[in-house]
Amino acid sequence: MTYSVAVAGASGYAGGELLRLLAAHPEFEVRTVTGHSTAGQPLIATQPHLRSLAHLTLGETTPEVLDGHDIVFFALPHGASGALTAQLSNVRLAVDCGADHRLTDAADWAAFYGGEHHEAWSYGVPELIVTDAATSGQTRQRDALIGAPRIAAPGCNASTVALSLAPGIAAGVIAPDDIVTVLAVGPSGAGKAAKTHLLGAELMGTANPYAVGGTHRHIPEIQQSLRRAGARGDVTLSFTPVLVPMSRGILATSTAKLAPGVSASEVRAAWETAYADEPFVHVLPDGEFPRTADTLGANTCLMGLAIDEAAGRVVVVAALDNLAKGTAGAAIQSANIALGLPESTGLSVNGVAP
Numbered sequence: 001m002t003y004s005v006a007v008a009g010a011s012g013y014a015g016g017e018l019l020r021l022l023a024a025h026p027e028f029e030v031r032t033v034t035g036h037s038t039a040g041q042p043l044i045a046t047q048p049h050l051r052s053l054a055h056l057t058l059g060e061t062t063p064e065v066l067d068g069h070d071i072v073f074f075a076l077p078h079g080a081s082g083a084l085t086a087q088l089s090n091v092r093l094a095v096d097c098g099a100d101h102r103l104t105d106a107a108d109w110a111a112f113y114g115g116e117h118h119e120a121w122s123y124g125v126p127e128l129i130v131t132d133a134a135t136s137g138q139t140r141q142r143d144a145l146i147g148a149p150r151i152a153a154p155g156c157n158a159s160t161v162a163l164s165l166a167p168g169i170a171a172g173v174i175a176p177d178d179i180v181t182v183l184a185v186g187p188s189g190a191g192k193a194a195k196t197h198l199l200g201a202e203l204m205g206t207a208n209p210y211a212v213g214g215t216h217r218h219i220p221e222i223q224q225s226l227r228r229a230g231a232r233g234d235v236t237l238s239f240t241p242v243l244v245p246m247s248r249g250i251l252a253t254s255t256a257k258l259a260p261g262v263s264a265s266e267v268r269a270a271w272e273t274a275y276a277d278e279p280f281v282h283v284l285p286d287g288e289f290p291r292t293a294d295t296l297g298a299n300t301c302l303m304g305l306a307i308d309e310a311a312g313r314v315v316v317v318a319a320l321d322n323l324a325k326g327t328a329g330a331a332i333q334s335a336n337i338a339l340g341l342p343e344s345t346g347l348s349v350n351g352v353a354p
């Protein structure tokens, strides 16, 4: 069966990456693409790398245009999709790459985003460990995606950090109350709309910290994921992103206190066991650490870990492509699961190098 697909926000970065991957997906056919200021233009005027979709024209982003497709992917600024998605009556599967349906707690939404809080949808990070608070039994987030009609794809930084630390939290080998994470991020994570601080002249040859001091919007999303993974008590997180001059990519260095008495081999085993059977999340051998370059264009998250004995902390370094595994790849992987397709359909573990 071929599923009809619409992509809203098709002129943006996340929309463009969705389309690049969807164009190679054997079960999905992109029939409709929509924009906002670019509506009416040929898709290829805004996405000149997508030659196989040159026949498409950007329509208006309205419920009437989007309704009736089997699948609709939304790649709109946060706040723009919540109202739209509520008006869809005939869409089997909607996947939102924005934040509108990620947070379960309205107070978190009010504190970090503001405006109307919309219901949380099934979270699109299939590999995340989920620990049942009552039984301590563990499942994966993919179980919650099977047959799901509505999916919230993750924030790219949020999924990188949650994937980095969930194995240690779930195994009880790290504490959740003193997490520190610093991320080198490429500016495509901030979208395509023109902003002065994202001009080439402001970015080249320099590293720019932003959202310093606990203000970044991905903080509550990470806390939510780590609580689901089994964190007992408060999840406290110091989170500092730094814009660096690479178009795509996230390199997140996260550290957390080791639980008393755990050995280095127990710590390493927690991560290796957690991801041993995962097609898209790979733990590197002891002593090896990932580079963002090795994940570009791939639906892959690579991570390496070390024990800092003197500091009593685990150090996890994780790399992924914010547009691929961080957004569009996660969205398509989750859609595959929801529809009962093989999870890796249309997705590649291989990146582009150099």
Ligand SMILES: NC(=O)c1ccc[n+]([C@@H]2O[C@H](COP(=O)([O-])OP(=O)(O)OC[C@H]3O[C@@H](n4cnc5c(N)ncnc54)[C@H](OP(=O)(O)O)[C@@H]3O)[C@@H](O)[C@H]2O)c1
Residues within 6 Å of the ligand: 008, 009, 010, 011, 012, 013, 014, 015, 034, 035, 036, 037, 038, 039, 061, 075, 076, 077, 078, 080, 097, 098, 099, 154, 155, 156, 188, 189, 190, 191, 192, 193, 322, 323, 326, 327
């Ligand atoms: N970039 C990433 O790495 C990344 C990662 C994870 C999640 N996300 C999320 O994905 C969403 C899209 O991000 P992006 O980076 O692709 O942003 P972007 O490059 O700025 O693209 C935004 C898209 O939304 C459209 N748009 C703008 N304002 C709109 C409105 N009021 N109503 C309807 N459509 C509107 C734009 O259309 P026009 O171009 O025609 O104006 C464009 O197609 C965001 O919610 C973002 O948080 C992005």
